[in-house]
Amino acid sequence: MNIGRPRKLSREAILEIAMDVFWEKGYEATSIADILSATGLHKGSLYQTFRDKKTLFIATLDHYLGQMYQLKKDVMQSESDPITGLKKFLHEMLSLSGSKGGCGNKGCMIVNTLVETAPHDIEIRKMLEQQNKKFQTLFVETLNTAQAEDGLKLNFPAEIIFGLLMSTMNGLSNNLKNMISLEEAHQLLEIQLQLLGLNN
Amino acid sequence: MNIGRPRKLSREAILEIAMDVFWEKGYEATSIADILSATGLHKGSLYQTFRDKKTLFIATLDHYLGQMYQLKKDVMQSESDPITGLKKFLHEMLSLSGSKGGCGNKGCMIVNTLVETAPHDIEIRKMLEQQNKKFQTLFVETLNTAQAEDGLKLNFPAEIIFGLLMSTMNGLSNNLKNMISLEEAHQLLEIQLQLLGLNN
DNA sequence: TAACTTTATGACCGATCGGTCAATTAGTTA
């Protein structure tokens, strides 16, 4: 097997590198040349694996979503209490948003894309809407069962709590890029969780 | 006076139109051609008034900041209670973020710029940092005097409340672009204000 | 009308954009 000339970089390896570039610079500001110099590939090689720039971008976004899914799964499995798991996952996402780029932090790639690219591209918007709905479903169900079975007291419907928490996460991710430190972000998230009654 | 050929569009008129384009499409995705067709101007005319694309963008961002300042001033003057004024201003900003673009809403131009452009441009980052500090100062002072003089009770330091509120506003502005309706956004902001103890 | 001032106009520029493709290279298989 493995017929033909072996590739310098696996599809996964290319995705990982390209993801970093798009994550930091955004879609429009990233040129194919940027990705070529980051990967060390040449034009033809890249275009053999990915049809065009947008296809590559979507693949990296999907790669990012996959990593988020894996992180969520890992964190939730490591915690016996689902709500503790959810909270830990949110903090982990913040930490990831705080990973350093060329200047400042990179923020959350989902949020970055939601702001820059999604408004002008139906396909990408659909991807993010779908992902958001899936997370909302998980979140709301987790809260509701905790309320029914573990005697959790909520001051608002789970949907409201989700909406407010995602807005906070969203905003923290943005501010993390330039305005605040990772420590401040964690602190603010903790307070918000407390305000929402999720700190038992 | 008024020597020479009269201009088709005043500097202000150009700014207003260009601002709308940048606001909706972002910096990178907006081409000079986009702005020419929106204004009806020709290349030479535009470049006679603004040195280059970035200069034009900064001018439109400044125009936007100016409008925000005016809005804040107007709202605060129309309310006798400063905190009521602040809250009303936040709702007004949300409404502005909900103004419709080609697809979805335009969000807040400051937030859009914070995500897309500021990380890679020191000058723009400085502008937004400065504006943020000014607003924080106003906000914190307003809260502190209300606490000292009007018997307002705060559960957290004013800086924390500001940080959390700005994160929420930031996130709502983003989600407003694609994910949630203006009504939901107002509702969530109201709840957040309530949680922070600012709804007396 | 003639001189003067400022803007409008659009042809033009080099650089870069995303994308294509024929030829070469590096492996595996027989």
Next chain:
DNA sequence: TAACTAATTGACCGATCGGTCATAAAGTTA
């Protein structure tokens, strides 16, 4: 070794990018 397959390489493409500039046009002033 020879045939085969798949990836690398880099020249090349048209389109668009941001930006310039000489000329024409539209006003005011004298």
